[in-house]
Amino acid sequence: MNALALLEPVQPGHLSLPLALSDVARDFALDAKAPSTRRAYRDAFADFTGWCRAHGLQAMPASPESVATYLASLAVAGLSVSTIGQRAAAIRYAHKLAGFDPPTSHEEVRATLSGIRRRLGAAPTHRKEPVIAKRLSAMLATCPDTLIGRRDRALLALGFAGAFRRSELVALEVSDLAKVDDGLRVTIRRSKTDQEGQGQEVAIPRGYRLRPVEAVQAWLTAAEISAGPVFRRVYLGGKIGDLPLTPHAVAVLVKDHARKAGLDPAEFSGHSLRSGFLTSAAESGASIFKMVEVSRHKSVDTLRGYVRRVDLFKEHAGAAFL
Numbered sequence: 001m002n003a004l005a006l007l008e009p010v011q012p013g014h015l016s017l018p019l020a021l022s023d024v025a026r027d028f029a030l031d032a033k034a035p036s037t038r039r040a041y042r043d044a045f046a047d048f049t050g051w052c053r054a055h056g057l058q059a060m061p062a063s064p065e066s067v068a069t070y071l072a073s074l075a076v077a078g079l080s081v082s083t084i085g086q087r088a089a090a091i092r093y094a095h096k097l098a099g100f101d102p103p104t105s106h107e108e109v110r111a112t113l114s115g116i117r118r119r120l121g122a123a124p125t126h127r128k129e130p131v132i133a134k135r136l137s138a139m140l141a142t143c144p145d146t147l148i149g150r151r152d153r154a155l156l157a158l159g160f161a162g163a164f165r166r167s168e169l170v171a172l173e174v175s176d177l178a179k180v181d182d183g184l185r186v187t188i189r190r191s192k193t194d195q196e197g198q199g200q201e202v203a204i205p206r207g208y209r210l211r212p213v214e215a216v217q218a219w220l221t222a223a224e225i226s227a228g229p230v231f232r233r234v235y236l237g238g239k240i241g242d243l244p245l246t247p248h249a250v251a252v253l254v255k256d257h258a259r260k261a262g263l264d265p266a267e268f269s270g271h272s273l274r275s276g277f278l279t280s281a282a283e284s285g286a287s288i289f290k291m292v293e294v295s296r297h298k299s300v301d302t303l304r305g306y307v308r309r310v311d312l313f314k315e316h317a318g319a320a321f322l
Contacts, residue, residue, distance in 0.1 A: 044090035060098060064106035067091055071109070075116045084116055129267040131254065131276035132283070136160050136210060142260035147222055148234045152253055154219035155231050157212035159250070159273040162186055162202045163295045166247035166270040172230045174220065182206065183213045188296075200296050 048070060052059040057066045067088070074084045088109070092102040103109055131139065136156060143153040159169050168188050178185040184204040206213045220230070229244035245253075251270035258272075259265040274295070281291050 040086060041090040041093050044087045045094045048087060048091055061095060061100040062091065062103050064103045064108045067103045067106075068109045068112040071112050071116065075120060081117055081120050085113070088113060128269040128272055128275070129263075130279040131156075131160060131258070131268060131272040133160075133210065133276070133280040135258075135261065135263065136273075136276060138261040138263075139254075139257040140210065140215075142257050147238050147240070150215070150219045150222050151231060151234060152257060154212075154215040155245075155250065155253060156257065156273065157210050157215040158186075158204065160277050161204050161207070161210065161212035163274045163277040164188075164202075165274060166250040169250055170229075170231055170244045170247055174225060174227050174230060177216070177230070184216070202294060202296070 048062075048067075049059040051070050051073070052062065052066060055066075057063075059066075071084055071088060074087060088104050092104040095102040095104075104113075139156055140153055143149040143156070155169065158164070162169075171189065172186065176187045176189065178187070182203070183206045186202045186204055188200045188202065204212055216230070220226075223232070223234075223240050225232070225240065228242065231245045232243065233241040233245060233249075235241060247270060254268050254270055254272055255265035258268045278291060278295055281294075
């Protein structure tokens, strides 16, 4: 069995009916995971199958002993706890797609993972800096009145104002933007917290400082875009592309304008717009419930982290005697 093929979508074409329906059913099962997750699982499972081949072991179905030994070898090799956890998740997912009981459910594997977490711990990750409102204002000032400059200004301002994820931002189409008296109603067709595509709506106020609505309208007018992707590549000579920017392009754009604003680009990422809005909202005293209306988090626990970091020194328990 080609186990890796289980993680790839297929086209039924003119296959016989039972096989075609089986393949289509598997495609729907694959769609339960985001494309980026499927790619990560595919790469992770490829590593496992390579390890099994090198040791003369069967990868599908794999024995709990093989999986436990593989995960332990990763820990000895110095891989992080999060990476090891992802490899285990990939093995579990591939087995479930193939109709086998996941070996990761076996007590031997569970105990191995628990021991790895206990011994190695979760190494703290370096958190990228948020593009708070003050920083964004400085970054917007670096955008010239050219087509590229207007696009960048619109992307930065809208990305911040809607606390958008990179994938959500580049997926926006003109039809997703509804003009209202107070600004824009932006419909997000699919997102990390809405994999079933039920749709979510975010209100973007006109604003009087960063003015995100004005920036978006200026870009669409200058680029003569009336349908299709909102944010696109601008070629030399001012030609506007037909395809949307990639999520990676958003990160590059944020870093570029951070550098132009005198900031260290290494400290920022595409997520910095989203985290910047939430940090700014917490600093301004916005309630968690109003923040979640924009961020669309399923749980408020993440938002509590933003509020807590902002409030660490406010009314400190030792303020009266330290």
